[in-house]
Amino acid sequence: MAPRKEKGDKESKDKGEDANTVKALKEMHERKEIEGRVAGKQIVYHALQDAPSDSTPSQLATLDSELTTLRAQIASTKQCEKLLRAELAAFSARVPTDELRGMVSRLEREREEVLGRVGPLRDGRVATRVVSAEEQERVDGEWRVWRGRVVGRKRICKDMWERCSEVLPEGIKKKEELWESLGLEGRL
Known part of the structure; x- marks a missing residue:
């Protein structure tokens, strides 16, 4: 014996919704908003369609020729647009x-x-002092020495930074964030 269905079952709800849908479709059919046809025990509803046009072959030929001329106009208009865009780009490149x-x-x-x-x-x-060749050479030599020290220190700093930033602390995802959080100046 099949179990008895209760009023709260889904199937009974669907039947109520189906009845509302059928009622709405019948009302729309009576108002001539949609078309309905009987097919066996069912009624099939569909949208209203315009009757087929009574165009003659001469009218169709006229429409075809008009369509061809419009397509040609579109092609020429697109070509003109392309030329105008190129001209606009050329004008935009010039300084006013x-x-x-x-x-x-x-x-x-x-x-x-x-x-x-x-x-x-x-x-x-303004009184200017002439720098002798020996003094210029001495200054250049000192400059080369200090430049070498700077390059060496940069290399040492870079190596130390690479080792220090291999493992980043919690909450810091990038080396740049760590650099900024430590208050270091300069570039990485």
């Missing part, structure tokens, strides 16, 4: 005249400023 004038005036001001600073040196109004 006002901008050029501003750049020139800024450069002229900078030039005057530099000439104002160099003028006293050229005129001899």
Whole structure:
């Protein structure tokens, strides 16, 4: 014996929903919003469709020729658009005249400023000391020594940093974050 179904079962709910759907479809059919046809014990509903057009072959030929001319117009319009885009890109690459004038005036001001600073040196109004060849050589030698020390220290710093940052502390995902959290200056 099959178990008795209760009112709360899903099938009984579906039947109520189906009844509402059928009722809504019948009302739409009566208002001529949709079409309904009987197929055996069922009614099949479908959307209303326009009747087939009574176009003559001459009308179809006219539409075909119009379609062909429109396609040709589209192709020529696309070609024109392509040319206009290229022209626009060329114009965009050029610097506007006002901008050029501003750049020139800024450069002229900078030039005057530099000439104002160099003028006293050229005129001899500022006492300058001539550096001898021996002194220049001595300074260059010291510079090379210190440059070598800087390069060596950079290498040592880099090696130490690589070893220190092999294992990062919790909460820090990148070496750059560790560098910043330690308050170190310069580049990695």
